[in-house]
Amino acid sequence: MASCSYCGTFILFGGNTDETGRYCSDHCQQLGHLIEVSKQIPADLLERLVADTHQGNCPRCGGAGPVDVHNAHRVWSALIMTSWSSNPAISCKACGVKRQLGNTLLSGVVGWWGFPWGIVMTPVQIIRNIAGMAGGPSKKTPSPELRRIVSVQAAAAALQHSAEA
Ligand SMILES: [Zn+2]
Numbered sequence: 001m002a003s004c005s006y007c008g009t010f011i012l013f014g015g016n017t018d019e020t021g022r023y024c025s026d027h028c029q030q031l032g033h034l035i036e037v038s039k040q041i042p043a044d045l046l047e048r049l050v051a052d053t054h055q056g057n058c059p060r061c062g063g064a065g066p067v068d069v070h071n072a073h074r075v076w077s078a079l080i081m082t083s084w085s086s087n088p089a090i091s092c093k094a095c096g097v098k099r100q101l102g103n104t105l106l107s108g109v110v111g112w113w114g115f116p117w118g119i120v121m122t123p124v125q126i127i128r129n130i131a132g133m134a135g136g137p138s139k140k141t142p143s144p145e146l147r148r149i150v151s152v153q154a155a156a157a158a159l160q161h162s163a164e165a
């Protein structure tokens with residue numbers, strides 16, 4: 001089975017394929033292209049950007065780092081419809097836990113009311129949040145997710161810069 005070159009989601013049907021890989025959505029394809037662009041950024045520069053972000057202040061609360069990618073998982077249902085998503089964001093651990101807790105409460109209230117996926121996915125998303133709160137990325141080293149997001153941002157900034165020049 002194919003999986004998205006950017007986010008790793010399994011692709012059952014469709015998706016976009018190009019020379020850089022196969023993507024589950026236009027959004028992932030765009031990000032995948034930025035990853036390709038980021039490969040042209042000198043490795044030591046990128047490394048410094050990743051380390052600065054990791055050791056920098058939290059973009060959400062302004063508090064001290066380390067800062068990393070914390071994933072919050074949610075689900076909501078309305079009768080036969082259930083929608084679930086995982087939303088990564090860069091923040092300190094405390095902000096990450098706050099989001100995961102908020103998403104857990106939300107999912108606990110609005111997740112169940114769909115059949116069958118609400119009943120299946122609500123405990124899954126809640127357990128993912130609890131796992132994130134209990135574990136999460138190491139404080140010592142930047143996670144691969146943080147590296148990926150910083151690479152994408154640096155590539156986007158470089159492209160914008162060259163477009164303006
Ligand atoms: Zn994807």
Ligand SMILES: [Zn+2]
Pocket residue numbers: 058059060061062063091092093094095096
């Ligand atoms: Zn914070």
